[in-house]
Amino acid sequence: MRALIDTMQGVDAGHLLHGQQISVDRVRMRYATGTTALEDVTLSVARGEFVAIVGPSGCGKSTLLRLAAGLERPTAGSVALGTSSAAFIFQDPTLLPWRSVRKNVALLTQLAKLPKDERERRVDAAVEAVGLTAFAKQLPRALSGGMRMRVSLARALALEPEVMLLDEPFGALDELTRDEMQSQLLELHRRAEFTAMLVTHSVSEAVYLADRVVVMSARPGRISGVVEVGLPRDRDAAIRFDPRFVARVSEVSALLHGRG
Ligand SMILES: Nc1ncnc2c1ncn2[C@@H]1O[C@H](COP(=O)(O)OP(=O)(O)OP(=O)(O)O)[C@@H](O)[C@H]1O
Ligand SMILES: [Mg+2]
Numbered sequence: 307m308r309a310l311i312d313t314m315q316g317v318d319a320g321h322l323l324h325g326q327q328i329s330v331d332r333v334r335m336r337y338a339t340g341t342t343a344l345e346d347v348t349l350s351v352a353r354g355e356f357v358a359i360v361g362p363s364g365c366g367k368s369t370l371l372r373l374a375a376g377l378e379r380p381t382a383g384s385v386a387l388g389t390s391s392a393a394f395i396f397q398d399p400t401l402l403p404w405r406s407v408r409k410n411v412a413l414l415t416q417l418a419k420l421p422k423d424e425r426e427r428r429v430d431a432a433v434e435a436v437g438l439t440a441f442a443k444q445l446p447r448a449l450s451g452g453m454r455m456r457v458s459l460a461r462a463l464a465l466e467p468e469v470m471l472l473d474e475p476f477g478a479l480d481e482l483t484r485d486e487m488q489s490q491l492l493e494l495h496r497r498a499e500f501t502a503m504l505v506t507h508s509v510s511e512a513v514y515l516a517d518r519v520v521v522m523s524a525r526p527g528r529i530s531g532v533v534e535v536g537l538p539r540d541r542d543a544a545i546r547f548d549p550r551f552v553a554r555v556s557e558v559s560a561l562l563h564g565r566g
Contacts, residue, residue, distance in 0.1 A: 326353070334526075365523060371471050
């Protein structure tokens with residue numbers, strides 16, 4: 307089974323500046339197949355910051371996330387992660403079908419060898435945080451797609467990670483569920499204060515969630531622009547009608563379509 311969320315290891319924290327949590331410095335990523343996925347990518351994420359990454363399919367977004375997680379090594383340049391406590395959330399929630407919601411959430415805390423009462427506290431808090439307490443004993447097949455994604459989020463939250471790396475976590479959800487999940491993620495970020503790097507295809511999702519939106523161009527992926535969102539952190543769904551929100555969405559779209 308592919309590790310769903312891994313406690314990251316092997317990423318050098320050596321050259322992080324004060325307040326930095328993730329640093330990607332002049333990175334090139336060339337796969338053994340000969341594909342150059344990233345070229346000269348430099349990006350720094352501050353502790354507690356929420357950064358969203360958008361860009362065309364195949365531009366290297368997942369590659370960038372995997373590099374940040376230490377799941378890949380760059381061909382050139384360097385990557386530093388300022389913590390060993392990071393959780394990776396894949397697009398597909400990959401739950402174990404024979405384990406209940408609660409036991410799926412508990413899985414990685416068991417691997418982390420925490421004391422039992424601490425484990426139980428975290429698992430209960432995480433299940434509660436995603437609103438699934440009433441479903442804790444159900445099996446994944448009894449859940450909707452959105453609920454399964456919430457189990458996946460809870461599984462990451464139970465690790466109480468300092469860094470969350472999310473690769474299109476809501477891509478497969480319908481719009482209503484997606485909006486709900488976005489609000490929930492914002493709320494969790496406000497409470498738990500982790501650093502987040504989230505890949506998405508949705509410009510409005512990026513602007514709604516992030517402090518900064520990084521826009522990438524097609525292969526080999528480069529950063530074509532960065533947009534400071536500059537909206538208050540305690541935003542709610544109504545902010546989508548705010549002229550500033552609309553302006554940021556246009557800015558990101560223009561960069562995405564090469565009109566930046
Ligand atoms: N393990 C791999 N081995 C070889 N090539 C790879 C590997 N992973 C990704 N690539 C290539 O690197 C490029 C970037 O892939 P990546 O998955 O990072 O893009 P992406 O921006 O996440 O795309 P999408 O939006 O479709 O998920 C693509 O051309 C892909 O074919
Ligand atoms: Mg991808």
